[in-house]
Amino acid sequence: MNNQLLKAGVACGRLDLTELADNFSDLHPPLDDHQALVAADRCYFCHDAPCMTACPTDIDIPLFIRQISTGTPLAAAKTILSQNILGGMCARVCPTETLCEQACVRNTAEGDPVEIGLLQRFATDHMMDQPHPFSRAAATGKRVAVIGAGPAGLSCAHRLAMHGHDVTLFDGRDKAGGLNEFGIAAYKSVDDFAHREVEWLLQIGGISVKTGQRLGEGLSLEGLRADYDAVFLSIGLGGVNALSRDGGEWPGVTNAVDFIAELRQASDMSQVAIGRDVVVIGGGMTAIDAAVQSKLLGALNVTLVYRRGRERMNASPFEQDLAASKGVQIITNAAPLGVQKSGDQWQVEFEFSDDDLNPTGERFSLPADQIFSAIGQKLNSSELPELDGGKILVGEAGRTRTPGVWAGGDCASGGEDLTVTAVAEGRIAAEDINAQLAG
Numbered sequence: 497m498n499n500q501l502l503k504a505g506v507a508c509g510r511l512d513l514t515e516l517a518d519n520f521s522d523l524h525p526p527l528d529d530h531q532a533l534v535a536a537d538r539c540y541f542c543h544d545a546p547c548m549t550a551c552p553t554d555i556d557i558p559l560f561i562r563q564i565s566t567g568t569p570l571a572a573a574k575t576i577l578s579q580n581i582l583g584g585m586c587a588r589v590c591p592t593e594t595l596c597e598q599a600c601v602r603n604t605a606e607g608d609p610v611e612i613g614l615l616q617r618f619a620t621d622h623m624m625d626q627p628h629p630f631s632r633a634a635a636t637g638k639r640v641a642v643i644g645a646g647p648a649g650l651s652c653a654h655r656l657a658m659h660g661h662d663v664t665l666f667d668g669r670d671k672a673g674g675l676n677e678f679g680i681a682a683y684k685s686v687d688d689f690a691h692r693e694v695e696w697l698l699q700i701g702g703i704s705v706k707t708g709q710r711l712g713e714g715l716s717l718e719g720l721r722a723d724y725d726a727v728f729l730s731i732g733l734g735g736v737n738a739l740s741r742d743g744g745e746w747p748g749v750t751n752a753v754d755f756i757a758e759l760r761q762a763s764d765m766s767q768v769a770i771g772r773d774v775v776v777i778g779g780g781m782t783a784i785d786a787a788v789q790s791k792l793l794g795a796l797n798v799t800l801v802y803r804r805g806r807e808r809m810n811a812s813p814f815e816q817d818l819a820a821s822k823g824v825q826i827i828t829n830a831a832p833l834g835v836q837k838s839g840d841q842w843q844v845e846f847e848f849s850d851d852d853l854n855p856t857g858e859r860f861s862l863p864a865d866q867i868f869s870a871i872g873q874k875l876n877s878s879e880l881p882e883l884d885g886g887k888i889l890v891g892e893a894g895r896t897r898t899p900g901v902w903a904g905g906d907c908a909s910g911g912e913d914l915t916v917t918a919v920a921e922g923r924i925a926a927e928d929i930n931a932q933l934a935g
């Protein structure tokens with residue numbers, strides 16, 4: 497065994513570059529032309545297709561699959577992108593096993609759905625080096641501010657630009673893309689795809705990107721409402737929930753989203769330090785991604801601990817299986833009590849609890865060089881319209897209680913926190929904004 501794997505503490509270079517490249521390669525390699533035709537051939541082109549109903553962006557799935565099967569992938573891509581301008585990223589990150597592919601009649605009948613996600617990727621990949629397929633309507637002279645350049649903001653900005661409005665897309669970070677750029681697991685978005693997709697999307701024109709500008713720190717909602725004809729808020733959930741009940745920090749604990757962002761931005765993965773023993777606390781996609789990527793970086797022991805039962809985890813069975821297949825140990829029904837230093841390591845103490853979080857009184861500790869917390873995110877901004885349950889309260893088409901202000905994506909109430917949902921909400925709000933500006 498490689499001694500770097502056994503090295504105690506937190507260290508860089510546990511694996512060599514070849515192993516790292518292999519570990520972080522495409523989770524689902526793309527289909528070639530022949531494989532795409534074979535996969536498309538399995539579609540029944542159902543009338544009232546259930547896969548389409550299950551897609552939050554309402555992509556005409558049977559139509560685009562037929563276009564692939566007739567050898568016109570660019571037409572297929574246009575079918576997808578006209579509903580979901582980030583169809584390339586969604587093809588890579590959508591939990592299709594709980595959306596379109598779960599609903600596919602071939603899944604219901606045979607347990608083997610049409611590979612809709614991979615076919616969507618096949619089609620959209622054809623478009624990425626082509627001229628932009630959409631053009632702008634005549635200029636309206638209206639100006640819209642979009643705050644947050646993640647999937648919701650990008651989708652909204654693109655649709656508004658198509659309708660001829662001038663969009664200013666603000667983001668607090670130094671790069672557009674939101675969690676597509678800083679959050680999605682590295683093995684789901686290889687070859688700098690998130691960045692390439694943003695560049696491709698901006699080819700529509702009429703969108704001016706201003707990075708390093710935050711709502712609540714220089715940008716005020718009142719100022720934006722005065723300067724623009726409409727405002728769309730798509731700031732995601734930048735804050736993280738605290739592990740301790742009193743909201744305080746525990747020593748030795750790192751926010752899993754920060755670790756994932758560091759990994760996504762690293763030009764050399766071998767320079768990302770990882771512990772020999774890693775404990776991840778949480779049960780959603782972020783927890784799974786932090787645990788799997790810790791393992792792929794060369795951590796020897798990775799344990800994911802979730803406070804309720806497995807069926808209550810937000811991570812899908814596919815993701816749980818992925819983690820298990822990479823060697824992540826999953827412990828359920830155990831809530832963290834605290835962290836203590838013991839020699840050079842941390843000891844994370846847990847107590848078993850039932851699904852309603854009633855403690856059993858039985859405790860155990862896990863040794864850890866690194867502890868990642870992934871127990872959910874929360875809004876992290878001031879200057880917001882009325883909130884509901886910690887998110888911006890929205891009604892029909894993302895309208896907030898503040899006139900002239902819409903919101904969508906993770907920061908808005910309702911809907912699942914998924915890339916595809918954010919894209920759908922951005923597009924729907926853009927159509928509503930357009931209708932109001934025209935009226």
Ligand SMILES: Cc1cc2nc3c(=O)[nH]c(=O)nc-3n(C[C@H](O)[C@H](O)[C@H](O)COP(=O)(O)OP(=O)(O)OC[C@H]3O[C@@H](n4cnc5c(N)ncnc54)[C@H](O)[C@@H]3O)c2cc1C
Nearest residue numbers: 644646647648668674675710711732905906913914915918
């Ligand atoms: C680790 C992780 C992995 C995930 N994996 C998946 C997956 O595999 N599949 C999937 O479907 N979903 C996944 N998700 C969820 C998905 O990424 C989100 O639902 C989606 O990105 C939400 O899009 P959004 O545009 O609402 O917000 P975000 O993508 O969070 O974008 C918000 C943008 O707003 C900016 N911003 C924040 N505050 C301010 C401010 N005050 N002023 C200006 N700008 C601001 C941020 O910099 C960011 O660019 C994952 C989430 C995480 C955290």
Ligand code: SF4
Nearest residue numbers: 539540542547600601
């Ligand atoms: S449900 Fe399955 S078989 Fe029917 S149209 Fe959708 S992908 Fe094709």
